[in-house]
Amino acid sequence: MYRQVPDPLGHPALAALLAATPLLVLLALLGLVRLKSHWAALAGLATAFLIATAGYGMPLGQAADGALEGAAFGLFPIVWIILGAVWINRLQRASGHFDVIGRTFSSLSGDVRIQAVLIAFCFGAMIESLSGFGTPIAVTSLILLGLGLDPLKAAAVAAFANTAPAAFGSVGNPIQTLAKVTSLPGADLGAMVGRQSAVIAALVPFVLLLLLDGRRGLREVWPVALAAGTGFAVGQFLCSNYLTYQLTDLVASLTSLTSVIVLLKIRARRHGRAAEAEPRAARLPRRDTVLAFLPYAIITALFTLVSYGGPLARFVKDQDISFPWPGLHVTSPSGRPVAVTTFDFGWLGAAGTLLLATGVLTALILRVPVRRALRCYLDALHQIRWAALTIACVLALSYLMNLSGMAASIGTWLAGLGGAFALFSGFTGWFGVALTGSDTSSNALFGAMQVSAAQRIGLSPLLAAATTSTGGVQGKAVAMQNLVIAASAVGTYGREGEVLRRIIGWSLAVLAVLCLLAWLQSTPVLGWMVP
Template structure:
C-alpha cells in the first residue's frame, strides 16, 4: 500500500514542490528550448516523473509504472479515440471532394482571412468543442484554415488560440460536471461562476485572432466583426450557463456568434482584405491529406445537393450527440460502461479514502469517440463512400496521427504518475500557502493542470478539491476558486504538449511543436495574467458581487 505525502523531500513542502516541477520543466524546456519533437519531450518528461515518484516520493516502482500505464490507456481511450474518429469524419469529406464544397461555402460568406479566422476557428471551433472537445476542434479547424489558404504555422496557432473560451463548457459541459462531482459544490453555482469569467475572455479572443492574421492593420480594420462575434458569444455563454442549459452553453454561444458575424457582413465589409494566398495541400507528411481541397481556376458553382452533403457530417454529429443526451438514450448507452480497479495500484490517501483515478472507466458506447464513429458511418452513407474507401481513410488517419497518439499517451501517463504519487498535491499546497493572495494564483493552478494533461476536465479532477481546501483555509469563496481552476485552465490548452502535437499533425508540421510553443507563449501568459486579475478582483468587494 502507498500513501502519498505532500512533503517527502526533507519534510519541506517548498523543496518537495520544486522537485515535483522537474517533469514539467523537462517537457517545456525540451520543447521550447532544445526543440525536441513533442513525442520525445513527453517521453523524457515521463521518465523524469517516474524517477521523482520512486526516488523522491518513495512510491513503489511497480505502482509508479502501473499509474503510467493507466494514464497512457486514458490517453488512448477516450482522448485519442475521439480525435482519430473526428478527423476520420473530416477525411471522409476530403475523399469525396465535399470538403472543398464546404470551403467554398465559407469563402462565400467572406474571402477575408481575418473574418474566416473568427467564423471557422472561433465559432465553428467552439461548436466542435461543445460536441466533442479533447483536441477535436483544433484538429479540424486547423485543416479547414489550411484549405482556406492559411500558412501552416499560422493555421495551427490560430486554431489553438481560438480553442480557449469554449473549453470550460466543452464536451457538453463535462469539465463543469466533473468539477461539481469532485468538489461536492452545486453544479449550477459552478456553471454560473465560470459563466461570469470565460465570457469576458471570449470578447478578446477574436480580436487576438485578427491581429494574428493581419497584425495591427487587421485589428484596426476588422474590429467590428471581432467585437460583434466575441460579444455575442460571451453574452450567450453567460445567459445559457446562468439561466438555461449548462450542457448547451457552447452550442448556443457558437451558433449565435457565427450568426451575428454573418448578419453584420450583410451591412458592413472590412476594408483592405487580408491577402489570401492559394490554398496549399497538407499531404506528404504526417498531416491530413487535403489535396482534394485545391481550388480550380474557374469559379465553381456547387449544387444544392453538394452543399447539403458538405454540411451533412457536421449536422449528423450535432444530431447524434444531441440524441445521446436524451435521458432514455443516455441510460441505454451507460449500460456499455465498464468500471474496474486498475491492476497494480494500491493507494490510500492520508484521510483513508482511495483516489478516484485508480478506478478506470471504459465508456464503450457513451464515449464521444464512439458517437463520432457512428456519425462517420452515417456520413459515409450520405456521402456515398464505399466501405473499402472509408476503411482506407481510417487507416490513413491513424497513420497520420501516430506521433500525436504517442505524445498524448506519454503526457497522460506523466499526469497520472504526478497525481497519484502526490507531486501535483505538493505543487498545489505550496501555492495555496500564499494565503489571500492565492485568489490571484488560483487560475495558474488550473492553467498548469491543463498544460500537463491537455484537458480542463482532467485539471478539474486534479485540483478541484485542492482549490476548495485552499479557499476554506484562507476564507475565500470555494465556488470562486473552484471555478477559477476551470477558467484558468482553458488558457493552458493552447500550450499543452498533446494539443500542440494534434495541431502539428493536422497541418503537417509534426516535429515542430516547439516552434508553435514559442509563438503561443506570449498569448497564454497575457491571457492568464488577465484571468488572474479578474479572479482576484472577484475575491474583493470590487467585483465580489459577481460571485453567486
C-alpha cells in the same frame, strides 16, 4: 495499501521542488530542448516513477498500477474521441465536402478580414469542438492562405483564434479530464469554466482584427468582431451552464456564425444592396452545403438523445461500468480512499463512440465506399499514433503524481501565496498549455495541484480548477507545437519565432484579464459567479 505522504522531506518548499521535478523535466524537454512531445512525456513519466518510489516510498506495484490507470484513461475516452473526430474529417475530405465548408464561409463576405474571422474563429471553433489538438490551426491556416493572406499573418490568426474554444475542445475532453483528476463534478466545472471563458472568448475577435489590419481593421470592422464575440460568449455560457458542456464549442461556434450572418444581412439591406455577398453564380448548391455540415448536426442530435432522459438515455447509462483499478489501493493522508482509483468505462455513451456512429452515418450519407471509409479510418489511426502515446504518458504521469502525493506537495507550497493565489492561478494553466500544447494535458498535470492549494487557503476548489482550464486557453496561442503546426501548414517552417512575436503580447494581455476576473470571483465583488 499506500497512504499518501504530502511532505516526505519535512520541508514544504523542498518537497514541492522534488514533486515538481517530473514537470520541469517534461517542460524543459519540450520548451528548451524541443524534443518530440512523446519522448518528453516518456522522460517525465520515468522521472515521476523514480521520485514516487524512491522519494515518496510508494510501492513499485502501486506506482505501476497507478500509471497504467492513467494511461488507460488517456486512451479511453480521450484518444478514442480524437480517433473518431479525425476519421470524420478524413471522410469529409474524401467526399469533397470539406472544401465546400471553406467556400461557404468565404461566400458570406467579400471582405477578407470578415472572411478570416468567420474561418479562423467560427469554423475553427467548430473543428475544435470535435478534434482539437492542433487540427483547427492546420485547417484554417491553409484556408486563410488561400484567401490571399500573408503566410505569417495567416499562421498567427489561426493560432490565436484557436484560443477561444480551447477550454471545451474535443467534445469536452479538457473538462472531463479535469473532473477526473480533481474528483469535482464535470457539470459544475463546465459551468464555472463557461462563466470565465465566455468573457475571454468575447475579446478574441477584436484581437484578430488587430492582427489582420491593425487599428484600421478594428475601426472599420468592429461590429463584426462584436457580433462574433458576443454570439460566441452567449452560446458558450448557455450551453455549458444549461445544456451539456460536451457541446459547448459546437453551440458557441454556431451562435457566433449566426450572429455575424444576421449582421451582414442587416448591413446589406441597409445599403440597399448585397455588398457582402458573392455573385449568385459563385454560390454553392444548398444540397452540397447541407451535406458538408451534416456531421455536426448528427453529433449534436446523438449527444442530445443520450444526455436528456428518455428510454434511450437510460439504456445507454445502464451500460456504464465502474470498477476499482486492479491492485491499486491508495488512501489520502487522512486515510480516506482516493477517488481516482476507480475507473469509469462508459463505453456506449462515450463521446468517442458517438463520433464513431457519426462517422458511419456520415460515410453512408456522403456515399463514401466502404473500402475508402476503412482506409480513412486506418489513416486517422496512423495520424494520431504519436499523439496517442503522448496523451497516455501525460495522463500516466498525472495519475502517478496525484496518487503518490506529489500534487499535494506542490499544492501545500502554493497555498503559501494566500489570497494572491487566486490572482495568479490562471498563469499555471497558461504555462502548462504553452509548453504542452494541450488544455487537456495541462489540466491533467495541474488540476489536482490547484485544488489542493485552494483547499488549504479556503478558496473555492471549483474556482481554482476552472481557472486552470480557462487560463490555459491563452497558452494555446503560444504553444510551440501549435506554432510549428501553423508555420508548417503555410510553408514557413523555421519562422515560428516570428509568429510567436506577433501574438505573445496579446496572449499575455488577455491572460491578465482572466487573472483579474478570477481574483474578483474569489471576492464578494464577483463571488456570485461561482456555483
